[in-house]
Amino acid sequence: MDKTAEKLTPFVLLFTRLVVGYLFLIHGTVKLFEFPFPNKGGAVSAMSILGVGGILEVVGGILIALGLFTRFTGFILAGLMAVAYFFFHASLENWLHPIVNRGELASIYCMVFLIYMVIGPGKWSLDEWLKNRNR
Structure with missing residues (x-):
């Protein structure tokens, strides 16, 4: 089982990064642009606290999905989600x-981003590609 898990680790890290990054990106696009779904309160101003969060969600979601600057991005986004919570x-x-105060998603995102900060993006990421390219 350990050898199978080792072989699957790069796939799981890639797939998880893509899903988490996409979902986080969508949180930001809904806040800022009401895309792909309308936001209950309408689009927020980019200069508001929710707007800054939306910008971090869009940029951070893209960076996480690509595996680019993953550890730094994980640190920033974990902090963002701690503040959100x-x-x-x-x-x-x-x-x-969190189940009562509706903060479970912020809590989970915070923990996932802490994991990315500690373990990095995995073998199939732009971080890894850049590291190997510069050798």
């Missing part, structure tokens, strides 16, 4: 209950 979801009464 503690400032927009958690309150004094329910900060430890």
Whole structure:
């Protein structure tokens, strides 16, 4: 089983990066452009706190999907999701209950981005390609 898992690791990291990056990108495009779906409150201003978050979601989603600057991007996005959780979801009464305060997605994204920060993007990424190209 260990050898199979080792062989599958690059595929799983690539697939996970593509899915997480795409989903995060879509969060940003909905906020900023109401694309591909309308946003309940309409598009937010890029100069608002939600707009800055949307910009980070778009740019960060693309970078994660490509596996480019992955560790740095993971660090920034984990921080963004921690801020999203503690400032927009958690309150004094329910900060430890993400299912109640609707912060479970921010919590999960935060943990996933911390994983990317620690383990990197994997073998099939632009980071790896750039590293090997410069040798």
